[in-house]
Amino acid sequence: MPAIKAKYILIxxxxATCGEGIGNHNQEIIEFPIVVVEIATLKVVDEFHTYVKPTTQILPFCTELTGITQEQVENAPPLSQVLPQAEAFAKKYQHSVFVTCGDWDLKTMLPLQTERENLSRDSVFQQWVNVKVAFNDTMEGARSKQNRAKGMKGMLNALGLELVGRHHSGIDDSRNIAKIAIELIKKGYVFRVNI
Structure with missing residues (x-):
C-alpha cells in the first residue's frame, strides 16, 4: 500500500470511564473529540466534539481526573450514534491520518467497545500515527531512553509549549497534541497516510 503525504491530521x-472496579476491558468512551489540522497552513481548521453516554455511572474518580460529570453524559448520545457522526466528519478530510498520543485510543479502546456493542467500525479509524513515535523520530536525542517522549506534558515541555486547558479533558488534550504535531511538522516530520 503506497503512502502519501497527508493533507490533514485528525487529532x-x-x-473513558475509569475508577475502582472498572477494568480496561469494561471501559466506555465518554468523550469523543477530533481536532483537524491542515498541514499546508499549520492551522486548526475544524473540530468535532461530543460527550458520549455510557451504560454505567461516572465514578467520582473519573470526574476528578477528567472533569466529566454524570450530568454532562446523561443526555449525550450513545457511541452507536456518535461513531457514524465522527466517521462522516473524518471523511470530509481526504488524505488525512489520525494522530493519537499512544496507541490506546484506536488500537485498544475503540475496537474493544465496538466489538462489545457489536458496532461496525469504519476503516477511517484503522490507521493512525502515535505522536510519541513521531516525537522520538524527530527530536534530536529522543532516541536515547532517558529523552524519549513520556507523555503529552513531557513533549509539550520539550518543545517549549504550554499546556492549555485541563489535562485529561479530551478536547483540551487533542488541542495540545495538535500543537505538538504542528511543531514536529515545522521540524521536518512528515505525516503520511496509506492509500
Missing amino acids: LDFE
Whole structure:
C-alpha cells in the first residue's frame, strides 16, 4: 500500500470511564473529540466534539481526573450514534491520518467497545500515527531512553509549549497534541497516510 503525504491530521484523544472496579476491558468512551489540522497552513481548521453516554455511572474518580460529570453524559448520545457522526466528519478530510498520543485510543479502546456493542467500525479509524513515535523520530536525542517522549506534558515541555486547558479533558488534550504535531511538522516530520 503506497503512502502519501497527508493533507490533514485528525487529532483524537478519547476519555473513558475509569475508577475502582472498572477494568480496561469494561471501559466506555465518554468523550469523543477530533481536532483537524491542515498541514499546508499549520492551522486548526475544524473540530468535532461530543460527550458520549455510557451504560454505567461516572465514578467520582473519573470526574476528578477528567472533569466529566454524570450530568454532562446523561443526555449525550450513545457511541452507536456518535461513531457514524465522527466517521462522516473524518471523511470530509481526504488524505488525512489520525494522530493519537499512544496507541490506546484506536488500537485498544475503540475496537474493544465496538466489538462489545457489536458496532461496525469504519476503516477511517484503522490507521493512525502515535505522536510519541513521531516525537522520538524527530527530536534530536529522543532516541536515547532517558529523552524519549513520556507523555503529552513531557513533549509539550520539550518543545517549549504550554499546556492549555485541563489535562485529561479530551478536547483540551487533542488541542495540545495538535500543537505538538504542528511543531514536529515545522521540524521536518512528515505525516503520511496509506492509500
